[in-house]
Amino acid sequence: MRILKLICLLFFFCANAQSNWQTFTNISPNINNQRYDDVFFIDENIGWAANGGFAAVYKTIDGGNTWSEQLNETILGGDYYFRNIEFLDENIGFLGTLNSVFFKTNDGGTTWTEVTNLPTNPRAICGLNTVGSSTIYGCGSYLGPAFIIKSTDSGATWQFIDMSSYASELVEIYFLTEDIGFVSGRSNSGATILKTTDGGVSWTEIYNSNIIGEYLWKMQVLESNTNVLFGSIEAVSPNPGKLVKSVDGGLTWLSYDAPETEIQAVGFINENQGWMGGHYTGFYETLNGGESWTNLNIGNNLNRIFIVNSNLAYASGTSVYKFTDNSLGTKRIDESGRTPLKIKLKTNPVESILEFDIEFDSNDNLLIELYDLNAKFIRQLARDKIDNKTTKKYKFNIENLSSGTYLINLHNNTGRESIKFIKK
Numbered sequence: 183m184r185i186l187k188l189i190c191l192l193f194f195f196c197a198n199a200q201s202n203w204q205t206f207t208n209i210s211p212n213i214n215n216q217r218y219d220d221v222f223f224i225d226e227n228i229g230w231a232a233n234g235g236f237a238a239v240y241k242t243i244d245g246g247n248t249w250s251e252q253l254n255e256t257i258l259g260g261d262y263y264f265r266n267i268e269f270l271d272e273n274i275g276f277l278g279t280l281n282s283v284f285f286k287t288n289d290g291g292t293t294w295t296e297v298t299n300l301p302t303n304p305r306a307i308c309g310l311n312t313v314g315s316s317t318i319y320g321c322g323s324y325l326g327p328a329f330i331i332k333s334t335d336s337g338a339t340w341q342f343i344d345m346s347s348y349a350s351e352l353v354e355i356y357f358l359t360e361d362i363g364f365v366s367g368r369s370n371s372g373a374t375i376l377k378t379t380d381g382g383v384s385w386t387e388i389y390n391s392n393i394i395g396e397y398l399w400k401m402q403v404l405e406s407n408t409n410v411l412f413g414s415i416e417a418v419s420p421n422p423g424k425l426v427k428s429v430d431g432g433l434t435w436l437s438y439d440a441p442e443t444e445i446q447a448v449g450f451i452n453e454n455q456g457w458m459g460g461h462y463t464g465f466y467e468t469l470n471g472g473e474s475w476t477n478l479n480i481g482n483n484l485n486r487i488f489i490v491n492s493n494l495a496y497a498s499g500t501s502v503y504k505f506t507d508n509s510l511g512t513k514r515i516d517e518s519g520r521t522p523l524k525i526k527l528k529t530n531p532v533e534s535i536l537e538f539d540i541e542f543d544s545n546d547n548l549l550i551e552l553y554d555l556n557a558k559f560i561r562q563l564a565r566d567k568i569d570n571k572t573t574k575k576y577k578f579n580i581e582n583l584s585s586g587t588y589l590i591n592l593h594n595n596t597g598r599e600s601i602k603f604i605k606k
Contacts (some may be wrong), residue, residue: 449487
């Protein structure tokens with residue numbers, strides 16, 4: 183009888199075990215509100231995390247119970263920003279940066295070498311995706327111009343695909359097979375998703391938000407039903423960010439307001455349950471396919487949600503996170519949102535010359551755009567590359583602008599934000 187009661191109790195606890203998001207506290211913590219830009223897992227246990235601003239790679243072989251640092255910018259002897267990491271198998275992997283450099287490993291991340299045989303050296307790589315046994319795709323960048331790189335021999339040789347006729351910037355890429363895939367970013371008319379069925383030779387636009395300045399930042403294709411697609415739209419305030427969803431392979435789309443304007447991460451385990459987060463938010467959960475969201479009050483500055491299966495997922499943000507029913511410990515860590523750029527307007531209101539200084543703590547990329555107070559795109563002011571810690575001065579002639587309030591939108595490696603000014 184006692185054995186029967188014990189069995190019943192075990193069944194009760196197993197049946198009621200509930201997965202939730204938990205923070206790894208055993209991986210190197212971020213300071214100054216930096217973030218882990220990407221996380222990738224080969225299976226339930228073997229995975230890698232790429233820290234962006236601190237340019238480090240960590241590996242786990244036990245589902246995150248322990249992490250080992252494999253690479254940092256001191257080893258490389260430079261100043262880098264690691265954007266994404268992707269592996270073909272346990273040995274062959276690729277690391278994209280925002281510094282015109284691309285790395286490959288053949289030994290599971292123990293050593294990395296620079297890829298030097300790209301036909302064109304891209305300014306930055308924002309998206310990576312491996313498919314099949316030897317095919318790797320990459321795309322970039324959020325700064326433009328739009329391109330795709332492709333290798334069908336595990337990175338031995340590469341081809342470069344100019345995507346400027348389809349998009350102005352590309353951020354994310356995902357392939358179902360070596361030939362059928364999607365890429366997302368933005369075009370001159372809005373956030374966009376493109377589809378190819380011939381390995382990238384030709385592309386068809388299957389979605390556009392038709393709001394200039396928005397990005398389709400992250401995509402997901404539901405593995406259990408590849409007709410179901412999700413995308414996160416990063417907007418410019420006061421416009422809300424969006425979750426877009428298709429249940430017919432991209433023929434038609436539904437759109438829901440996201441939890442934040444600068445939304446980036448998106449991940450679903452089925453058509454109804456999923457999560458989003460962005461530069462200033464942690465995990466928000468939906469149980470009805472995006473119609474409503476609940477703040478889970480965990481995490482911050484999210485960029486990637488990596489779904490392993492319906493019971494297991496990992497994510498990257500201020501720390502690295504795991505969706506599991508196993509406890510990772512009770513220690514809490516401070517997870518603040520992204521630190522805004524240090525910008526100082528010379529005068530405000532402005533008569534004809536808009537001048538401001540920006541203090542950069544390290545190398546960076548910067549896109550400066552002009553919007554009206556309703557987030558309507560006016561024009562791009564500058565695209566800049568910052569090579570080291572410095573303070574830079576910017577000056578733009580705006581005498582042709584009508585009097586009113588405007589937004590300077592600043593998009594750099596770690597985020598996006600707007601500063602108001604008044605034109606006299």
